[in-house]
Amino acid sequence: MAMGLVRPGKRQRGSRRAPMAEINVTPFVDVMLVLLIIFMVTAPLLNTGVPVDLPDSRANALPEEAEPVELTIDGAGTIYLGEDALAPGELPERLADIRTGVEGELPQVTLRASRSIDYGRVMAVMGELNRAGFNQIAMVTNSTSAPPASIAGSDEGQ
Template sequence: MRRAYRAKRKPMSEINVVPYIDVMLVLLVIFMVTAPLLYQGVDVDLPRIEAEPLPPEEDDPVIVTVNRDGELLVSIGTDPDEPVGASEVVDLVSRVMRNSPDTPVLVRGDEQVPYGRVLDTMSMLQQAGVPQVGLMTRPPSDD
């Protein structure tokens, strides 16, 4: 009587996880390398030619001013009186955008204010639903 030789097999419940760990480590390295290359920004349509004054609009523009101290002032057709908080800026501008979506929105930042503060303001305006934000400057001849 001859006995058939049977190979000893591992049960199917044991899965070799080493290849999965290798794949996960490779993906981790890829994400660690590419993450610093990604950046966030605020979309701004800047002209590629010398800027000319904007034509007069029917609606008065909303002007958000960032003063030398980094405080925000909102002007909706009038001169701003008192600084307002970030949540108030988003609230005021979003109400204007709901009522009149074509209202131009401009940011006027003091030249001493850090660039990041102006970008934060533009990001707040984007949250308020503003499709385009203009930056106010003065002509080089004004001193």
């Protein structure tokens, strides 16, 4: 009967195992890969805003500051502050509200304007920004490695 045999040097009762020296990282890697896939899928969906056909530029990107004021002018000429459409003539009072709510240096303004909008309309908005004291204005464009068609000799942009 082999059931009653005990190996020499081994205790049958009260024996303790030696602590495990290796950690099983497979479950950790599985969880991290699932989280990575979730973030890769949801990251493009987090970019919200007003859809605008931006012009192209080869300018370098500016360093991003905390919470810039976002102004957008769409192809129809409607002005948006963040995602809120402004009524005609409402921009100066909204800028004044932002100015009174900020202590110290005013935040940078990012201005996005459709390429089809009249240049005078963009300059009028920039004039209101300047009048309200917002002097740090960044104009948002699409990044391109080739010169934009409007300066590369093509009449497409005109």
